[in-house]
Amino acid sequence: MIVAKRPNSLTATPTHYCPGCTHGIIHRLVAEAIDTLGVEGRTIGVAPVGCSVLAYNYFAFDMIEAAHGRAPAVATGLKRAEPGNIIFSYQGDGDLASIGMAETVHAAARNENITIIFVNNAIYGMTGGQMAPTSLPGQVTQTSPYGRDVTQCGYPIRVCEMLSQLEGPEYLTRVAVNSVKNVNTAKKAIEKAFRNQVEGKGFSLVEVLSGCPTNWGMTPQAALQWIDDAMIPYYPLGVYKDRSAKEA
Amino acid sequence: MANKQKTTRILIAGFGGQGVLFVGKFLAYVGMAEDRQVSWLPSYGPEMRGGTANCSVILSDDPIGSPIVDAPDVLIAMNLPSFQKYQDAVVPGGAIVLDSSLINEAYARKDITYFALPATQMATDEQLDGLGNMILLGKFLEACLPTSGELIQKALAKVVPAKKEHLLAANQKAIALGRAHQG
Amino acid sequence: MAEKVLMKGNEAIAEAAIQAGCRHYFGYPITPQTEIAAYMAKRMPKIGGVFLQAESEIAAINMVYGVSAAGKRVMTSSSSPGISLKGEGLSYLAGSDLPALVVNVQRGGPGLGGIQPSQADYFQATRGGGHGDYHMIVLAPASVQEMASLTVKGFDLADKYRMTAMILADGTIGQMMEPVSLEVEPPKVYEKPWALTGTKMARKHNIVTSLFLQPEALEKLNIERYARYRIVEENEVMYESFQMEDAEICVVAYGITARVSKNAVTAARAKGIRVGLIRPITLWPFPKAALAEAATRVKSFLSVEMSMGQMIEDIELATRCKKPVTLVNRVGGMIPTPEQVLSAIEQAAGGDR
Numbered sequence: 001m002i003v004a005k006r007p008n009s010l011t012a013t014p015t016h017y018c019p020g021c022t023h024g025i026i027h028r029l030v031a032e033a034i035d036t037l038g039v040e041g042r043t044i045g046v047a048p049v050g051c052s053v054l055a056y057n058y059f060a061f062d063m064i065e066a067a068h069g070r071a072p073a074v075a076t077g078l079k080r081a082e083p084g085n086i087i088f089s090y091q092g093d094g095d096l097a098s099i100g101m102a103e104t105v106h107a108a109a110r111n112e113n114i115t116i117i118f119v120n121n122a123i124y125g126m127t128g129g130q131m132a133p134t135s136l137p138g139q140v141t142q143t144s145p146y147g148r149d150v151t152q153c154g155y156p157i158r159v160c161e162m163l164s165q166l167e168g169p170e171y172l173t174r175v176a177v178n179s180v181k182n183v184n185t186a187k188k189a190i191e192k193a194f195r196n197q198v199e200g201k202g203f204s205l206v207e208v209l210s211g212c213p214t215n216w217g218m219t220p221q222a223a224l225q226w227i228d229d230a231m232i233p234y235y236p237l238g239v240y241k242d243r244s245a246k247e248a
Numbered sequence: 249m250a251n252k253q254k255t256t257r258i259l260i261a262g263f264g265g266q267g268v269l270f271v272g273k274f275l276a277y278v279g280m281a282e283d284r285q286v287s288w289l290p291s292y293g294p295e296m297r298g299g300t301a302n303c304s305v306i307l308s309d310d311p312i313g314s315p316i317v318d319a320p321d322v323l324i325a326m327n328l329p330s331f332q333k334y335q336d337a338v339v340p341g342g343a344i345v346l347d348s349s350l351i352n353e354a355y356a357r358k359d360i361t362y363f364a365l366p367a368t369q370m371a372t373d374e375q376l377d378g379l380g381n382m383i384l385l386g387k388f389l390e391a392c393l394p395t396s397g398e399l400i401q402k403a404l405a406k407v408v409p410a411k412k413e414h415l416l417a418a419n420q421k422a423i424a425l426g427r428a429h430q431g
Numbered sequence: 432m433a434e435k436v437l438m439k440g441n442e443a444i445a446e447a448a449i450q451a452g453c454r455h456y457f458g459y460p461i462t463p464q465t466e467i468a469a470y471m472a473k474r475m476p477k478i479g480g481v482f483l484q485a486e487s488e489i490a491a492i493n494m495v496y497g498v499s500a501a502g503k504r505v506m507t508s509s510s511s512p513g514i515s516l517k518g519e520g521l522s523y524l525a526g527s528d529l530p531a532l533v534v535n536v537q538r539g540g541p542g543l544g545g546i547q548p549s550q551a552d553y554f555q556a557t558r559g560g561g562h563g564d565y566h567m568i569v570l571a572p573a574s575v576q577e578m579a580s581l582t583v584k585g586f587d588l589a590d591k592y593r594m595t596a597m598i599l600a601d602g603t604i605g606q607m608m609e610p611v612s613l614e615v616e617p618p619k620v621y622e623k624p625w626a627l628t629g630t631k632m633a634r635k636h637n638i639v640t641s642l643f644l645q646p647e648a649l650e651k652l653n654i655e656r657y658a659r660y661r662i663v664e665e666n667e668v669m670y671e672s673f674q675m676e677d678a679e680i681c682v683v684a685y686g687i688t689a690r691v692s693k694n695a696v697t698a699a700r701a702k703g704i705r706v707g708l709i710r711p712i713t714l715w716p717f718p719k720a721a722l723a724e725a726a727t728r729v730k731s732f733l734s735v736e737m738s739m740g741q742m743i744e745d746i747e748l749a750t751r752c753k754k755p756v757t758l759v760n761r762v763g764g765m766i767p768t769p770e771q772v773l774s775a776i777e778q779a780a781g782g783d784r
Contacts, residue, residue, distance in 0.1 A: 011636075040630070040632065041629050041630050041631045041632040041633070042629035042631070043629065044501075044627045044629060046497075047640075053642060054642075056638045056640060057638075059636070060630075060636055061629070061630055061636055062627040062628070062629055062630060062636050062637045062638070063627075063636060063637075063638050063639070063640075064496075064497070064500050064527075064627055064638070064639040064640065065527075065638075065639065065640035065641065065642050066493065066496070066523075067493060067496075067519055067520065067523050070489065070490070070493035070496075070520075073485065073489075073490040073491075073493035073494050073496075073497070074493050074494070074496050074497040074500075075497060076483070076490075076494050076497060077455070077457070077493065077494035077495060077496060077497020077498040077499075077500070077501070077505070078497040078498070078500065078501050078627065079497075080455060080481045080483065080494070080497075080498065081455060081481075081497065081498040081501035081502075081503045081505075082501055082628070082629075085501075085628075085629050102486050102487060102489075102490065103486065103489075103490050103493070105486075106485075106486035106490065273437070273608070276437055276608060277437065280435065280437060280610050286437075286609065286610060287607060287608070287609050288437070288607060288608035288609070289603065289606065289607040289608075290606055290607075292462070292463055292546070292602070292606050293462060293463070293546045293547070312609075312690075313690045313691065313693040313694035313697070313769070314687075314690045314691040314693075314694050314768075314769055315603065315607050315609075315687075315690065316603070316691070316766060316768075318768055406437075
């Protein structure tokens with residue numbers, strides 16, 4: 001009896017992610033959603049610049065690597081070229097909420113029928129731990145060595161709350177992957193975000209609070225705990241917009 | 249000027265909104281209908297919104313090099329600033345067709361011909377407001393670019409969009425007024 | 432032959448693109464090329480195509496990147512400052528070997544510059560426009576008819592070589608109207624096995640990327656790409672030669688300045704000066720061989736450009752500086768007059784009389 005197996009939508013390539021990183025979990029949740037919906041053969045993923053830049057090696061469907069922050073624009077192009085295909089971008093916080101904020105906001109405003117998986121770990125991982133647009137007040141990083149000083153760097157951006165002010169988007173939700181319970185909620189949210197696209201409902205974004213033990217300077221367990229203790233209080237979990245549910 | 253030249257370089261100038269580009273387009277279609285080479289080049293940018301606009305049109309039997317008319321054979325001047333700006337640019341032996349309702353200034357040159365008519369006033373008198381440009385065009389066609397009535401119809405049909413067909417008659421009337429003008 | 436229509440250069444580009452099978456256009460308003468976007472906005476919805484006004488030039492070129500990766504013909508257009516913003520995308524398109532058509536209707540620079548015509552983006556275009564080793568095929572139309580025909584050609588070359596083709600025009604050619612024939616042969620269809628169409632569970636996944644972390648692999652790709660560029664250089668050079676048979680002076684100019692120069696050459700010929708014109712139609716690949724050959728016959732060259740002297744460097748390189756090259760130029764949105772060029776020709780001719 002098979003109890004667990006690799007989803008069809010993942011390749012057998014071992015990932016390059018650090019021990020304790022939660023990208024692997026999120027990749028799996030995406031792959032499971034695609035498998036469940038049976039759309040692997042018509043799915044195209046857009047990888048960002050950031051830790052998940054090599055995501056194209058791990059997903060078994062067609063993949064493209066976008067310039068930093070431009071994934072929603074690239075996804076728009078792919079979707080407009082072939083509206084029947086399932087297009088998603090997988091982006092980190094620097095990619096989506098800093099350099100690519102314009103692309104994010106406008107794709108949402110257009111209610112572009114794409115799915116965005118937004119991995120928020122409050123830090124730039126790939127470049128070695130610099131301050132992100134979502135780094136918390138006081139958070140020590142390589143470029144905020146005395147802690148994020150909000151009088152100089154401003155406040156972290158709450159993406160779901162901000163986008164929820166727009167008429168455009170269909171579905172905005174924030175989940176976390178730091179406990180079994182939270183992972184189960186995240187799985188449902190990600191599946192819904194893809195189902196929305198299959199059903200033509202429009203722009204769906206799932207923000208996933210994620211751990212980065214390496215750059216936070218913590219053990220994996222401590223990192224999961226820090227999501228509970230520090231991140232969730234600033235970034236409350238929950239659904240920020242669900243137009244169809246409201247209408248129903 | 250009455251004989252058709254191998255190449256005619258025309259500069260049309262006036263306020264934005266006076267129909268400078270429209271007259272230019274009409275002339276380009278006249279050239280096309282005669283199977284000649286034509287080019288049409290507008291000034292563009294913010295000055296087009298209420299400032300002075302101009303349009304270079306070249307009609308030629310030979311391939312056209314530069315589409316820019318710096319030294320026109322004929323200047324169609326629709327307002328005073330254009331007249332002042334381009335009077336000296338006209339080639340010796342050339343001509344200026346001008347709206348004397350708006351241009352009341354002594355003619356500075358002896359080596360060119362001036363065709364003056366109060367086009368704006370004529371348009372008002374004939375309930376053809378806004379068609380002073382077409383009256384000037386009529387004068388130009390009569391004096392500088394002999395063109396058959398049939399050709400004029402053909403070019404007008406091209407330049408007046410289908411949904412503004414009701415303006416055809418007024419345009420025809422304005423051109424006829426300019427052609428008939430004596431002086 | 433189909434009846435000629437009177438069209439602006441910018442509109443001719445748009446219509447020709449549609450005729451060439453382009454059904455996806457992304458752009459952002461900027462003078463003096465906005466007619467292209469306006470034309471597309473009007474036409475695309477009526478023929479099942481996509482017109483999308485992007486939030487920025489950066490977004491537009493990345494939408495182009497997406498459509499191209501999906502295997503479809505796609506274009507964007509802008510003017511100088513907007514092309515700088517597209518530089519990143521141009522580099523990524525090259526690094527991923529994706530075909531696209533990009534139009535630059537140049538205006539005066541640098542910075543916000545002005546809105547009048549210019550040719551000051553020659554370096555940017557012929558050297559690629561973004562970071563890294565790469566080229567674009569750069570086509571320089573000198574008439575409204577060529578705005579159309581080179582657009583069609585650009586799409587074909589882009590698909591054929593998996594490169595970006597750039598139409599490097601200027602405000603004059605973009606804004607002027609001339610009769611144009613839009614008779615276009617049905618576009619050649621190229622196989623695109625690399626395209627992201629979805630695996631349909633029938634093949635291994637395709638990956639479009641410009642990221643290659645192994646330097647050995649990246650070096651190999653660069654070398655392979657340049658081998659392809661060599662083929663383009665051998666096969667796709669286009670130029671016009673005008674009265675060069677017995678010329679002692681060779682004027683080199685492209686786009687609008689070539690038209691101005693043609694007037695000057697004709698006027699100089701009437702005065703008995705043996706002068707001709709070489710008009711590069713492809714700026715990359717540059718007509719090196721034609722100029723090298725001319726250098727064996729003529730006494731000197733004139734480079735007529737609306738820049739502070741950019742193409743002149745390519746002339747000097749192509750001719751190995753065998754003969755003097757004089758710059759004849761106006762900049763900042765000013766256009767050289769035929770008289771200015773004629774006077775430079777006379778000066779060149781007088782030098783050895």
